[in-house]
Structures are given as C-alpha cells and as structure tokens.
Amino acid sequence: RRFLQTLGAVTLVTVVASGGAFWYFTAIEQNPGVQQDFDPEKKTLVILGSGWGATSLLKTLDTEDYNVILISPRNYFLFTPLLPSVAVGTVTSRSIIQPTRYVARHKKRKVSVIEAEATDVDPAKKTVTFSDNSSIQGQLWSTTIPYDYLVYAVGAETQTFNIPGVAEHACFMKELHDAEKFQTQFMDCVESAAFPGQSSEEIDRLLHMVVVGGGPTGIELSGELHDFLTDDLRQWYPELAERIRITLVEALPTVLPSFSKQLIDYTESTFKEAKIDILTKTMVKEIKERSVVVKMPDGTVKEMPVGLVVWAGGNKMRKLTADLMAKLPETQTNRRGLTVDDHLRLKGANSIFALGDCTATQYAPTAQVASQEGAYLARMFNQIAKRDALETKLKALQANPEQAAEADSMLKQITKLEKWRPFHYSHQGSLAYIGSDKAIADLPFFGDGNLATGGVATYLFWRSAYLSSLFSFRNRAFVASDWLKTKLFGRDVSRE
Ligand code: FAD
Ligand code: NAI
Structure with a gap:
C-alpha cells in the first residue's frame, strides 16, 4: 500500500510539473504577448x-x-x-x-x-x-x-597573417558553418582513406589531421577530435582508426600561454598519453592542398602530408x-x-x-x-x-x-547622473576541455589567489558550468540531451 501511495504521489507531482512546464512554454515562452x-x-x-x-x-x-x-x-x-x-x-x-x-x-x-x-x-x-x-x-x-x-x-575575424594557402585550404573554427564544414571534410578524409585499393601512403596522408594554433580553440578541438577517434571511429573504422594522427602546431614555446604552468604541463602530458603530437616553436609557413609547410625549431623547413588542416591562429x-x-x-x-x-x-x-x-x-x-x-x-x-x-x-x-532656479536644480541632477561608474571586469576563471574526459581550470581564489585544477572532476565542473551558462532553458535541454544521446548511441559518422 505504501508503495502504491508513493507511486501515486510521484505520478501526481510529475503530471503537475510537466503540465506547469507545458503551460509555461506554450503560453508564455512561445507567446510573449503584445509589444509596445x-x-x-x-x-x-x-x-x-x-x-x-x-x-x-x-x-x-x-x-x-x-x-x-x-x-x-x-x-x-x-x-x-x-x-x-x-x-x-x-x-x-x-x-x-x-x-x-x-x-x-x-x-x-x-x-x-x-x-x-x-x-x-x-x-x-x-x-x-x-x-x-x-x-x-x-x-x-x-x-x-x-x-x-x-x-x-x-x-x-580569424587572423591568417596572409600566410599562403590558409584561406584556400584550411578550415577555420570561428563560426557555425566552420564547424559544419570541418565535420564534413573530416568524414570525407576518413571515407576516402577507406576507398578500396587506396595506397598506404595516401591513407596516412588522408588520416593526418593538423591543428594550427595552441590557444584554447586549437587545444579544445584537438581534444574533441581525439574523443571522436577513441569513442566512435575505432568501432566503425577499426582498420583505419589506429592510423589517424593528430598534430598540433604552435609557434610559441608552449601551448595555452594564458593558463598557469602547471596546467600547461598537465595538458601536454594528457596529449602525449592521447598520442596527439604537439610541435611547439614550429611555425606554419604555407598550407598547400595536400601538405603543410612548417619551419621547425632548428630552422629547417619540413613539408608534412595532410588530409585536413584546421587553422586556429587567433583574431584580427x-x-x-x-x-x-x-x-x-x-x-x-x-x-x-x-x-x-x-x-x-x-x-x-x-x-x-x-x-x-x-x-x-x-x-x-x-x-x-x-x-x-x-x-x-x-x-x-x-x-x-x-x-x-x-x-x-x-x-x-x-x-x-x-x-531659472528649477533649471539650475535640474542641471545639478544631470551632473550627478553623469557620474557613471566605469566598467569593471570580474574574472570568473578560465576553463578548457582537453579531451579524454579531462578539463583544466584556472579559477580565482580568495582575492588575488589562483586555483589551478585539471582532470575528470574538473571536466564535470566544465560541463555543469557550460550547461548553466548556455543562453536559455531550450539550449540547456538540447545540449543535455545531445550529451546523453552521444553517451548512449555514439557520435554520428554519416556525412551530410
Ligand atoms: P562575437 O561573439 O564574435 O559577435 C560578433 C557579431 O557581429 C556576430 O553576430 C557577427 O555575425 C556580427 N557581425 C560581424 N560582422 C558584422 C557586420 N559587418 N555588421 C554587423 N554585424 C556583424 N571565450 C570564453 O570566454 N570562453 C570560452 O570558452 C570560449 N570559447 C571559444 C571557443 C571558440 C571556438 C571560439 C572561436 C571563441 C571562444 N571564446 C571563448 C571567445 C569568444 O567567443 C569571443 O571572445 C566572443 O565571441 C566575443 O564576443 P563579441 O560579441 O565581441 O563577438
Ligand atoms: P589564440 O590567439 O589564443 O591562439 C592562437 C595561437 O596560434 C597562438 O598561440 C599563436 O602563437 C598560434 N599561431 C599563430 N600563427 C601561427 C603559425 N603560423 N604557426 C603556428 N602557430 C601559430 O587564439 P584562439 O585559441 O582562437 O583564442 C582566441 C580568443 O578566444 C582567446 O582570447 C581565447 O582566450 C578565447 N578562447 C577561450 C576559450 C576558453 O576559455 N576555453 C576557448 C577558445 C577561445
């Protein structure tokens, strides 16, 4: 009997809550009323x-x-x-x-x-x-x-430094269409590598992904790409997955220069475990249709065959x-x-x-x-x-x-109103996803202090922070359900 009572109460609460949500979204959110x-x-x-x-x-x-x-x-x-x-x-x-x-x-x-x-x-x-x-x-x-x-x-917009071939041959990661283009081209590389009779050399070229720029955009993309590879591509392309290589090229001596040293080291070691190659002090000089020309730290120039290049070289x-x-x-x-x-x-x-x-x-x-x-x-x-x-x-x-007296008093009010407070920025911390279910965070701590943390717990924090900062309840519901779908069914490898 107690079980039935509890079940009844839970059902009632669920029905009332769903009804309330349904009413709110259909009556208020979708019909916001008359505007002036x-x-x-x-x-x-x-x-x-x-x-x-x-x-x-x-x-x-x-x-x-x-x-x-x-x-x-x-x-x-x-x-x-x-x-x-x-x-x-x-x-x-x-x-x-x-x-x-x-x-x-x-x-x-x-x-x-x-x-x-x-x-x-x-x-x-x-x-x-x-x-x-x-x-x-x-x-x-x-x-x-x-x-x-x-x-x-x-x-x-994306800074290319007028490096030859960037605009023509690389994918950017700034706008929605950039992410969609990347998805299509990446799957194109994998499918072309799977084409019967493809030479071994050509398979290696097609499956070499180069990310240029070790700022947060380049790091997060490399991490996500690695997850796609280990979580999904290994299942669907077992003969190719092990041959996919990700190389991150950065001109500066380290990646993520705006993060604390400890987190830079953590990211580099996580990438090493994930078999993502990081080439620091390496400058991209040209991007060709099938290769990237880089200047190595010792000054030599090397041409790397590539399937796809993502350019995350900063802003201009x-x-x-x-x-x-x-x-x-x-x-x-x-x-x-x-x-x-x-x-x-x-x-x-x-x-x-x-x-x-x-x-x-x-x-x-x-x-x-x-x-x-x-x-x-x-x-x-x-x-x-x-x-x-x-x-x-x-x-x-x-x-x-x-x-005149009233005008004088009003003038004083105006002068008082014009004492606007200057803009003050309140830093809430820096977060970045680095793949393998790990994230890094530099968080402000007691005034000028800093808490640097990385790992799986930080990843859960990253997820909840991003979920809560999404624009609307609608976005939160969509993203949460996408995460669940990806966990249950994996990422979609079909190409649009
Ligand atoms: P934007 O958000 O870029 O908006 C500019 C707007 O202007 C757009 O709507 C554009 O369409 C419009 N526009 C362009 N040209 C014209 C024109 N001629 N006339 C009228 N409108 C025009 N920052 C963080 O703090 N945390 C993060 O985790 C983070 N992740 C990022 C991940 C990626 C992949 C990228 C690319 C950036 C990320 N950033 C992050 C940085 C953040 O997105 C930018 O700093 C932020 O978008 C800047 O806001 P904004 O309003 O100045 O410009
Ligand atoms: P960025 O400017 O931070 O990094 C670009 C990197 O590309 C630089 O390190 C630069 O040295 C490198 N680079 C440029 N040209 C190169 C070349 N020819 N060869 C090799 N390396 C080259 O740009 P990013 O990552 O796009 O970030 C832009 C802004 O957006 C930053 O302020 C960043 O903080 C913010 N952002 C924040 C995120 C977060 O907080 N999680 C995520 C993404 C962006």
Missing part, C-alpha cells in the same frame, strides 16, 4: 552584431527607453565555447544557437532585427549603411539609417573596424582594435560605444569580457535615457527665465 511599438519621441539605438556582447546588452537593456534596431549578418546568437563539440558531432548545431528574434520578441518594446552586414559607419553624420549579403536578395538590398547611439559589437580586426578607425585617425591608432574609454565610449565619437573582440583593452578577447561589457552598457543606457529625458526638460525650463 516604436515611439518617435525616443532615441534610436542601433546595435551592430548578435554575438556575446550584443546579445548580453539586448538581454539586459530596458527597451522601453529606446527604439532599438539590431543589425547582424547572423540572425542568431552562437554559444562559441561548444563549437569544437559541434565539429565532431558531440552536440548538434541547433543546440548551441538562439535566434535573435526570439530574444527581441521577449522585450517590452519592439526591437527591429535586420539580417544584414554593416558596410559603413559614419561617425560624423551618425549613420550606418548595411547590405543584405545573403544568396537570396530582394530588390532593395542596401540602405543607410541614422542613429542617436550606436553599439559596435561586430567581434573579430574586421575591415569595417579598420575603416571606422581610418575615419578617426587622431584617436584610433591601436592596431589591435578600437580604443574605448572606461565607459566603453569610442574615443573620438561620443555617440558610439564599442565592446568585445573588436576593441583593444587590457582584457583578453573572451566571451566573459564581452558579455559583462554588454550587461554594463545596458545599465549605462538606462542611465543615459534618464539623463536625456532630464535634458529635454531642462531645455524647456531654460527657455523661460522665470524657471
């Missing part, structure tokens, strides 16, 4: 980008204060930390993206989302020109709009950013990116704010920094809206000499 329309009295805030910085800003911003227009060639937010997992099929593409329109639709006032690429920013006229660069275009595909405030959050500024800097030659001279003040205002253009990877600040170009900057700017814009409203009132008061 644009208000001609409000200022226009244009946001460029839909990445970490822009999305964090949009999420926190009180849109009642502005008419917001967001322009980005990507109509979704991409959770970049799990991109290497998508590359090998541990999680699927759709699980780590969140449509920007979904975020916009949940704001109080309408937010106009435009899928287009900004091609010009004119800080003098306060205008942005943008174009629809997709393969299908309407009759109108390029236009210019004015802004009162502009948030510039276009990120960076976009052309749009370089063009904007050229318009502000006196204040924008840093070759790494845009110079901003403590309040993320672009030096030389007071109505533009810039954040994330497109800026050159004391902080590393990370998602953590960009998202904190976005949230900070959202709070700043709430203050700016208050200031602007008072300024409008002040102008009316100043027009009437009898209201």
